[in-house]
Amino acid sequence: MLSYTLCTGTFNMVCLIEPNMPISHAHVCARENASNEYQRLKQQNLLNSELKPRPYGDSIAIPVITGDLELEFEAIERHNPHFELEAILENPPKKWEKLGDMVIFKQGTDTSEWDLQEVAKSLAVNRIAIQNEIDPGPMRESKLELIHGEDGWVVHRENFVEYEFDATQVMFSSGNVTERRRMGEIQTKDEIIVDAFCGIGYYTLPFLMRGLAKHVHACEINPNSITALRKGLERNGVSERCTIHEGDNKITMKNLRGIADRVILGLIPSSMNAWGNAIRCLKPKGGVLHIHMNVHEDEIEEWAGKTAEWFATASGKVVEILHLEVVKKYSPRIMHVVLDLQLA
Numbered sequence: 001m002l003s004y005t006l007c008t009g010t011f012n013m014v015c016l017i018e019p020n021m022p023i024s025h026a027h028v029c030a031r032e033n034a035s036n037e038y039q040r041l042k043q044q045n046l047l048n049s050e051l052k053p054r055p056y057g058d059s060i061a062i063p064v065i066t067g068d069l070e071l072e073f074e075a076i077e078r079h080n081p082h083f084e085l086e087a088i089l090e091n092p093p094k095k096w097e098k099l100g101d102m103v104i105f106k107q108g109t110d111t112s113e114w115d116l117q118e119v120a121k122s123l124a125v126n127r128i129a130i131q132n133e134i135d136p137g138p139m140r141e142s143k144l145e146l147i148h149g150e151d152g153w154v155v156h157r158e159n160f161v162e163y164e165f166d167a168t169q170v171m172f173s174s175g176n177v178t179e180r181r182r183m184g185e186i187q188t189k190d191e192i193i194v195d196a197f198c199g200i201g202y203y204t205l206p207f208l209m210r211g212l213a214k215h216v217h218a219c220e221i222n223p224n225s226i227t228a229l230r231k232g233l234e235r236n237g238v239s240e241r242c243t244i245h246e247g248d249n250k251i252t253m254k255n256l257r258g259i260a261d262r263v264i265l266g267l268i269p270s271s272m273n274a275w276g277n278a279i280r281c282l283k284p285k286g287g288v289l290h291i292h293m294n295v296h297e298d299e300i301e302e303w304a305g306k307t308a309e310w311f312a313t314a315s316g317k318v319v320e321i322l323h324l325e326v327v328k329k330y331s332p333r334i335m336h337v338v339l340d341l342q343l344a
C-alpha cells in the first residue's frame with residue numbers, strides 16, 4: 001500500500017512513500033563527489049548511518065541528521081544473517097557473495113535439503129545461485145548456476161556506480177572492488193581513456209561517473225558483456241561519453257592510435273598481447289598505463305621493474321613507475337597486481 005506525504009525542504013515537493021521507508025534529512029551532491037562527501041559527513045558526525053544513500057535525479061542523496069530537505073531512504077540492515085541461517089539450516093555456509101538481490105554460495109555447497117524460499121527470505125534476496133569456476137578462456141565467462149529465482153540479471157551498486165549484468169553469463173569479480181574504487185578516485189576530467197578489456201564496465205563506469213572522464217573508448221569481445229555495458233552506461237546516464245568498440249582489441253585498438261591520455265589493460269593472467277597497441281593508443285606526448293598481471297608473490301617488484309624497462313624500450317619514452325597495487329590473491333602464492341606507468 002502506498003501513501004503520500006508532503007516534505008518541505010529547499011524545494012516544496014511531494015514524495016511517494018512506501019510504508020516503513022524512513023524519512024531523513026538529506027544532503028544532495030553530484031555523483032562524482034558522493035564518496036568524498038560521505039566520508040566528510042561521517043567525520044563531522046553529520047551522517048545518519050542507519051540509512052543508505054540513494055540516487056536523487058542525476059545526483060546522490062546522503063542521509064544526514066540535519067538540513068532543509070527531507071527524503072525517504074532505505075534502512076541499513078542490522079540483523080545478523082548468520083544467525084538467521086543457523087535457525088533454518090543445519091550446517092549453514094559461513095560465507096557468500098551478494099550481487100544486487102542475488103546471493104551466491106561457493107561451488108560444492110550442498111543445497112539439496114534447503115528450503116530455498118526460506119533461505120532467500122532470511123538473506124533478504126530474491127535469487128540464489130551457486131558459483132562455479134570462471135571459464136579460464138579470455139572471455140572469463142561466468143559458470144554461475146541459478147538455483148532459485150527467475151533470471152540472472154542483477155543491478156549491483158558499488159561506490160555510487162550501478163552495474164547491470166546477467167551474472168549467469170558474465171563474471172563480476174567482487175575481489176576487484178578496491179581497484180574499481182581506486183580507478184574511480186583518479187581525477188580524469190578532460191581525459192580520453194581507452195579501456196582495452198572493459199568487460200561490463202568495471203573501470204569504464206567509475207572513470208565516467210566519478211572521475212568525469214571526457215570520453216572512454218571501451219573495447220570488448222564478449223557480446224554478453226557489451227549488452228551489460230550498454231545497460232550500465234544508460235542506467236548511469238553516461239552513454240554519450242562512451243564509445244564501445246566491439247570485437248578483438250588486436251583490431252579495434254588499431255583505430256584508436258594517438259588519442260589516449262590513459263589506457264587500462266585489465267586482463268589477467270596477462271594483458272601482454274595488447275601492450276604494443278596500448279603504447280600506440282597513447283597521445284604522442286605519452287600518458288598513463290594501468291597494467292594488470294598475475295605475478296608470483298616473491299616476484300612482484302622484479303616484474304614491475306622489468307615491465308617498466310620493457311615499456312621504455314618499446315616506446316622510446318621515459319617511463320616512471322607511479323604505483324604498484326596488489327589487488328587480490330588469485331590462487332596460492334599468485335597475486336593479481338596492477339602496475340601504473342607514466343610514459344613521457
Ligand SMILES: C[S@@+](CC[C@H](N)C(=O)[O-])C[C@H]1O[C@@H](n2cnc3c(N)ncnc32)[C@H](O)[C@@H]1O
Binds near residue numbers: 247
Ligand atoms: C577479466 S575481464 C575484465 C575484468 C575487469 N577488467 C576486472 O578486472 O574486473 C576481461 C575482459 O576482457 C575481454 N577480452 C578478452 N580478450 C579480449 C580481446 N582480445 N579483445 C577485447 N576484449 C577482450 C573479456 O571478454 C572480458 O570481458
